[in-house]
Amino acid sequence: MTSIKDVASAAGVSVATVPRVLNDHPAVRPDTRSRVLSVVAELGYRPNGVARSLRTDQTRTLGLVISDVLNPFFTELARAVEDAARERGYSVIIGNADERAALQEHHVRTLLERRIDGLLVSPTEGGTAMIRDAADAGTPMVFVDRWVHGIDVPVVHADGTGAVHDLVAHLHALGHRRLAIIGGPSETTTGNERVVAFRSALQSYGLPLPDEYTGKGDFQTESGRRATAAFLDLPEPPDAVFATDNLMALGAMDELRRRGLRVPDDMALAAFDDIPWFLHTDPPITAIAQPTGELGHRAVQALINLVEGRAADSVTLTARLVTRRSCGESEGSRR
Amino acid sequence: MTSIKDVASAAGVSVATVPRVLNDHPAVRPDTRSRVLSVVAELGYRPNGVARSLRTDQTRTLGLVISDVLNPFFTELARAVEDAARERGYSVIIGNADERAALQEHHVRTLLERRIDGLLVSPTEGGTAMIRDAADAGTPMVFVDRWVHGIDVPVVHADGTGAVHDLVAHLHALGHRRLAIIGGPSETTTGNERVVAFRSALQSYGLPLPDEYTGKGDFQTESGRRATAAFLDLPEPPDAVFATDNLMALGAMDELRRRGLRVPDDMALAAFDDIPWFLHTDPPITAIAQPTGELGHRAVQALINLVEGRAADSVTLTARLVTRRSCGESEGSRR
């Protein structure tokens, strides 16, 4: 690979001059500058970012550890994060934890060894020790969507409490009384929060949330299928199911279809996280939409503030209900 | 950040000894080893990968430039690539070109400056100069899914010709005679290949493929919607549309729905790339499935061969038709 030395000698300048022209240092004579530039073009010189990072102690890179790339919510989030970071001159390296603690640790370790300038994490269940160490060691860090209690870093997330209440009101108005939920891992904040909101909403309608109606999922398709199967095997199955993410909703549909059951006639279905396909499923699915893009932007903003030595606050945005036909009647307002 | 020097002095050894124990060099006395190890743990020392990379001239990192993260096909591909790479001790950095030439160039440049050991690319339309330079300069490189003519690097892709013929046979058997296609950018190999296969299949049934039935898409949702709208505005609209990727199929459904039209009664629909949601759309969508996971694995294998100085061949896998109800009658065999 051609290095700064090759450029310097070919241009007849010292190695100190090359970065000066490349990094737009003001004090360079115009003809020196153009001489260097033409040699750079001719040799196809491309600065070595590794060497630069070692020297400057910054990589201009952010790490993003998400719980599951195959989940469209996280894909959209990752995309927003990358866009926002790039606008500010940062790259992002994505680690996919696949909802597995060990994989999360692996990615955090790798990212730390790579000396990323800051870390954005949507923590998965368990495997939190390394994150905690990094935070303690002062690594700039921001949680997005999910967080870990007791680690004091800014959290950027969307509060779904209101939307969950709206959903329960919607289901209740359509006559559903036996409402069930498929939650995420209980250690997960979003897993918890959504279940808590659902329970409290039910309470305000005088409805119970029995244990058998509280499915244990892990945010992946198969767990949604399993939880739905368990519901259907109950002596008295629920008449409505709320899947707390879109993959578990997919699993629920898989199981309903397998049994030849119909939504919403045999069972109403709603999901947390809205995705484009929900408009075209049979029937279109009522969902709670997060402001995913803004979540990504705000998280990057907070993290870069930290990286560049400024303060950063937590941000709470709001999720909203989008009603469609999967809970019954009334084609919903889509705003 | 604590460095090798801190560890060395705390353990009372030279800096040369620290990497020896960390990198499992055989010749280290057991008590030296354990002394170093305990200091490492105590100080929470984490080797600086940037420094190591500069010294060893390898980053153990692969770059992956894909055309669109929001396309589930590429997400699945990226996931398979990361899995395969991790198994072999490599990390991967993903760049999302978003089907934009300039963004592709940006990511390739960034990846090259970062000195990734090899590059996996699914090139988007245009913006190919930098890829060509990199290939000429000897950067280990493999194309996956799409490729660029005239750049001599291995290509790992799935051939869809047979499946497209099967699709046309399926449509023909169901009585469709006015078949249209929404293609990708014509400079794109997959964009071309799929249109060519479609045209040749039509020919074998004595069917024409008029220009008005050849929609110009860019593999993104909106272009699928636009092409479908153009078809429907024709004096004689097609009775079947083949979208050459899943996002354009989504766009087609958006437009059909907007006009209150039904699939397959008003128009049959099929897509290249199968995704889990196609099973639950209204109606379930007939699609051509690629062996996405294997594509990713084989591409990584080829690239690592190149990186490690071995030879690497191109690989051609086979896509297959999965019939569902979106082209009419006959709930299909799903194998």
Next chain:
DNA sequence: CTGAAAGCGCTTACAG
């Protein structure tokens, strides 16, 4: 405006 020189944190061939 430009050069000489130190140093970022590692790895590794060479001695001993």
Next chain:
DNA sequence: CTGAAAGCGCTTACAG
């Protein structure tokens, strides 16, 4: 079995 030393490719404070 272990240390001293060179060097990877940059950046930048210091001279001039």
